[in-house]
Amino acid sequence: MSVIDSENNFASQITIGITGASGTPYAVELIKQLVNNNIQVFVIISSAARVVFKTEADIDVPGHPQKATEFFTEFFNAKSQQITVFGKDEWFSPVASGSAAPKQMVVIPCSTGTLSSIAVGASDNLLERAADVVIKERGQLIIVPRETPFSSIHLENMLKLSNLGVTIMPAAPGFYHQPKSIEDLVQFMVARVLDHLQINQQIVPRWGYTKS
Structure with a gap:
């Protein structure tokens, strides 16, 4: 299955792993x-993450990867082929190989079980393998444990x-920006992730700057 369309001219590629830990809003916002x-x-x-999506955000994510891809593409108003969802056993997907996987990956939120599996290199499913690939290829892996x-x-x-x-970034939002809502707290964490990915973000001002 081809998932890369060079004609779309995407700025870059990033892998997002979502586990069953609490923290669905972080993944959605990112x-x-x-x-x-x-x-x-x-x-x-x-x-487990699909169960949490339903519990925390009332979002029904289809279990079939292709249907989930279509669902997320519509949900996020994404371009064609901008979002691709892979199943846990899709070992022939790009993220499973160092020759094709994105050099950046974020596991958000990350359960302590997945954290343990990544730490020991278990690679028992595609998410763990994708993280293992990023580590072995000296890429950038960010883990957001909750x-x-x-x-x-x-x-x-x-x-x-x-x-x-690996960058360990616990889901621990700050309060110095005087958040007024849960969304403000979520955006604080996502902004920090984006900063580390070196992606320009305007959702939360950096310390010493004012929000435009």
């Missing part, structure tokens, strides 16, 4: 911002990944 920035997005969403409190096991796994160059 994908929206990437689409608005003309980024081609490869999405891997777990079955759990509290963290156990020593969680912290040890984060330290291991951090030592490998």
Whole structure:
């Protein structure tokens, strides 16, 4: 299956992994911002994440990858082929190989179970394999864990990944920008992710600057 159409002239490609941890709004806002920035997005969403989508956002994400692709394309008003959803066993997808996978990936939100699997290189499903590929290819992997409190096991796994160059960015929004809504808190975290991806964002001003 071909998912890359050079005629669309996307600015870049980024893989988004979505697990069953709480934090659906973070994933939704990040994908929206990437689409608005003309980024081609490869999405891997777990079955548990689809349950959380329904629970937290009342969004029914189809289980079949092609139907999920069509759903997200319409939901985010994306261009043709701008969003592609891959199933957990699609081992022939671009994200499974270092020769084709995007050099940037964000797992948002990331469950501690997935965090553990990535830390030990389990690669038992496509999301874990995609993260493993980014690490081995010396790309940029950002993990947004959503759990509290963290156990020593969680912290040890984060330290291991951090030592490998992975950015650990817990879903811990700040309040110095005086948020007025849940959306403001979500956008704070997504803005930080976009900053680390070096993607221009105007949703939250950087410290010392005012929002235009």
